[in-house]
Amino acid sequence: xxxxxxxxxxxxxxxxxxxxxxxxxxxxxxxxxxxxxxxxxxxxxxxxxxxxxxxxxxxxxxxxxxxxxxxxxxxxxxxxxxxxxxxxxxxxxxxxxxxxxxxxxxxxxxxxxxxxxxxxxxxxxxxxxxxxxxxxxxxxxxxxxxxxxxxxxxxxxxxxxxxxxxxxxxxxxxxxxxxxxxxxxxxxxxxxxxxxxxxxxxxxxxxxxxxxxxxxxxxxxxxxxxxxxxxxxxxxxxxxxxxxxxxxxxxxxxxxxxxxxxxxxxxxxxxxxxxxxxxxxxxxxxxxxxxxxxxxxxxxxxxxxxxxxxxxxxxxxxxxxxxxxxxxxxxxxxxxxxxxxxxxxxxxxxxxxxxxxxxxxxxxxxxxxxxxxxxxxxxxxxxxxxxxxxxxxxxxxxxxxxxxxxxxxxxxxxxxxxxxxxxxxxxxxxxxxxxxxxxxxxxxxxxxxxxxxxxxxxxxxxxxxxxxxxxxxxxxxxxxxxxx
Amino acid sequence: xxxxxxxxxxxxxxxxxxxxxxxxxxxxxxxxxxxxxxxxxxxxxxxxxxxxxxxxxxxxxxxxxxxxxxxxxxxxxxxxxxxxxxxxxxxxxxxxxxxxxxxxxxxxxxxxxxxxxxxxxxxxxxxxxxxxxxxxxxxxxxxxxxxxxxxxxxxxxxxxxxxxxxxxxxxxxxxxxxxxxxxxxxxxxx
Numbered sequence: 060x061x062x063x064x065x066x067x068x069x070x071x072x073x074x075x076x077x078x079x080x081x082x083x084x085x086x087x088x089x090x091x092x093x094x095x096x097x098x099x100x101x102x103x104x105x106x107x108x109x110x111x112x113x114x115x116x117x118x119x120x121x122x123x124x125x126x127x128x129x130x131x132x133x134x135x136x137x138x139x140x141x142x143x144x145x146x147x148x149x150x151x152x153x154x155x156x157x158x159x160x161x162x163x164x165x166x167x168x169x170x171x172x173x174x175x176x177x178x179x180x181x182x183x184x185x186x187x188x189x190x191x192x193x194x195x196x197x198x199x200x201x202x203x204x205x206x207x208x209x210x211x212x213x214x215x216x217x218x219x220x221x222x223x224x225x226x227x228x229x230x231x232x233x234x235x236x237x238x239x240x241x242x243x244x245x246x247x248x249x250x251x252x253x254x255x256x257x258x259x260x261x262x263x264x265x266x267x268x269x270x271x272x273x274x275x276x277x278x279x280x281x282x283x284x285x286x287x288x289x290x291x292x293x294x295x296x297x298x299x300x301x302x303x304x305x306x307x308x309x310x311x312x313x314x315x316x317x318x319x320x321x322x323x324x325x326x327x328x329x330x331x332x333x334x335x336x337x338x339x340x341x342x343x344x345x346x347x348x349x350x351x352x353x354x355x356x357x358x359x360x361x362x363x364x365x366x367x368x369x370x371x372x373x374x375x376x377x378x379x380x381x382x383x384x385x386x387x388x389x390x391x392x393x394x395x396x397x398x399x400x401x402x403x404x405x406x407x408x409x410x411x412x413x414x415x416x417x418x419x420x421x422x423x424x425x426x427x428x429x430x431x432x433x434x435x436x437x438x439x440x441x442x443x444x445x446x447x448x449x450x451x452x453x454x455x456x457x458x459x460x461x462x463x464x465x466x467x468x469x470x471x472x473x474x475x476x477x478x479x480x481x482x483x484x485x486x487x488x489x490x491x492x493x494x495x496x497x498x499x500x501x502x503x504x505x506x507x508x509x510x511x512x513x514x515x516x517x518x519x520x521x522x523x524x525x526x527x528x529x530x531x532x533x534x535x536x537x538x539x540x541x542x543x
Numbered sequence: 544x545x546x547x548x549x550x551x552x553x554x555x556x557x558x559x560x561x562x563x564x565x566x567x568x569x570x571x572x573x574x575x576x577x578x579x580x581x582x583x584x585x586x587x588x589x590x591x592x593x594x595x596x597x598x599x600x601x602x603x604x605x606x607x608x609x610x611x612x613x614x615x616x617x618x619x620x621x622x623x624x625x626x627x628x629x630x631x632x633x634x635x636x637x638x639x640x641x642x643x644x645x646x647x648x649x650x651x652x653x654x655x656x657x658x659x660x661x662x663x664x665x666x667x668x669x670x671x672x673x674x675x676x677x678x679x680x681x682x683x684x685x686x687x688x689x690x691x692x693x694x695x696x697x698x699x700x701x702x703x704x705x706x707x708x709x710x711x712x713x714x715x716x717x718x719x720x721x722x723x724x725x726x727x728x729x730x731x732x733x
Binding site for chain 1: 721
């Protein structure tokens with residue numbers, strides 16, 4: 060009414076604005092139209108602890124949920140209007156996910172406890188699906204990838220076995236598992252003996268084999284002890300490059316650094332830190348793995364951070380419910396760690412920094428992906444606040460996001476990373492891009508310092524949502540060119 | 544694998560200025576776990592230098608040492624071995640095996656490290672092993688002028704000891720190796 064009277068009086072701009080403002084205040088529910096935008100600004104409010112600037116977004120959680128309730132009447136809406144996806148997988152996936160969510164939504168009207176029961180039912184369904192898949196003689200890797208990308212259940216040996224399959228450590232046919240495992244574990248043991256034993260042990264075993272034919276010198280003979288001349292390389296203080304001792308002492312430096320880094324790995328988790336014998340054993344095993352890797356790859360050696368990449372793998376394999384697997388966690392972790400690191404190993408090599416496979420090129424790919432998906436945010440970061448990807452994304456990419464989230468979230472994210480059919484790096488870039496998009500509103504309103512602070516201490520966020528956003532991104536086509 | 548350095552009779556600054564440079568270049572910190580010094584360093588600076596090589600240092604008193612607080616004898620356990628240290632000027636006749644064996648039985652050790660004669664010796668007798676690392680600087684002794692600089696590095700590994708003898712002969716470092724095992728019988732003697 061007021062609006063009409065204003066209009067009849069004059070056509071001055073201020074009145075028109077006032078009319079708009081009034082209309083805005085009337086709206087309580089979100090417009091259907093806003094829902095169709097893939098990254099509406101208000102999604103940033105899902106980040107816990109976010110102070111919303113816009114008054115209209117107060118209590119956004121309930122708004123969002125009520126919006127979803129409305130959505131369930133439409134058969135294909137999934138909360139976000141999805142364009143046709145490039146990979147057919149997603150459509151299939153939505154079938155499982157949709158039924159999950161639909162159950163969730165119908166029950167949400169009734170109350171909170173109903174939701175958790177529904178969640179449990181959904182989780183059980185997934186677990187039985189997974190177990191069925193894993194019990195097949197010939198495992199369908201694609202199906203496994205699909206299930207894994209929705210998250211693997213904790214506990215039992217499901218996650219450990221799935222990760223081993225996804226990394227290619229276990230072959231898809233079940234019959235070959237036993238043989239592969241024993242072969243690999245034996246190989247690891249041999250490698251350890253070869254490369255990790257001290258020179259004393261080496262000379263001891265050598266002397267034993269040498270003197271096994273001679274009779275033992277009787278302990279009764281007194282007098283001067285026999286002196287044997289030895290070469291310049293054979294003594295502990297030798298400075299010769301070829302000396303086994305010299306190499307051993309050179310590696311103690313690396314060993315010390317690995318020790319120091321392991322002490323600082325996940326200090327909040329009892330599995331890794333503290334003085335209990337089990338945590339010491341874990342650290343000892345991880346040290347062996349990292350030292351072996353450093354010795355086998357002298358070009359990269361050990362770089363600080365590799366311990367973080369190893370930690371989730373080792374944890375998952377050690378907490379495997381299957382006794383034998385848990386006992387051999389060290390050998391299995393070594394192989395899987397090598398496999399995982401093989402595509403990102405170039406990031407650790409300093410000489411390759413500026414090459415097409417180095418870290419700078421990956422960072423620029425991240426930039427390009429952000430630009431393709433959200434030009435506004437990209438411009439704001441690149442030009443306005445000058446927040447270069449190398450200030451925050453370096454750690455995200457080289458450490459595979461292990462330093463940004465808590466341990467359980469890391470495992471969930473890694474489920475998705477490992478199960479991406481296009482490779483870990485592809486999904487990693489998507490998740491990084493999604494991380495930027497999810498805090499878009501905070502970034503847009505921040506300056507250089509605030510943005511950097513935010514990105515270097517990434518806030519808690521709903522992981523499923525983050526991964527959903529990552530999946531929906533326009534893919535980075537430059538990486539396809541490389542793979543061709 | 545425990546590396547133990549045994550040396551002594553440096554007589555710095557009275558009879559020698561410093562360790563031979565070839566020895567000094569080999570002795571770097573970080574490799575050695577224990578240092579055993581038979582005595583006659585003689586001054587505090589030498590003590591500090593050795594402490595910088597390895598913080599765990601054991602010294603006994605030689606007759607020319609300027610620090611009166613060093614003990615006459617010392618025993619310690621490294622791995623499975625009991626090691627005893629004494630300078631040796633207290634044991635008369637100097638360098639006599641039987642008298643040293645008597646000292647070894649008194650201290651009840653498997654390996655006795657003594658000095659004073661400035662000559663490298665490694666003896667085995669029923670009570671155990673006696674090692675004399677000689678003089679690390681090649682300083683002259685009361686007995687002889689002709690002294691080759693020498694010291695000893697022991698690699699203690701379980702029940703086995705590998706002794707590496709470093710000697711400077713005609714300006715070149717020569718390394719020899721001596722192997723011995725501790726057997727149960729030597730222990731049962733006591």
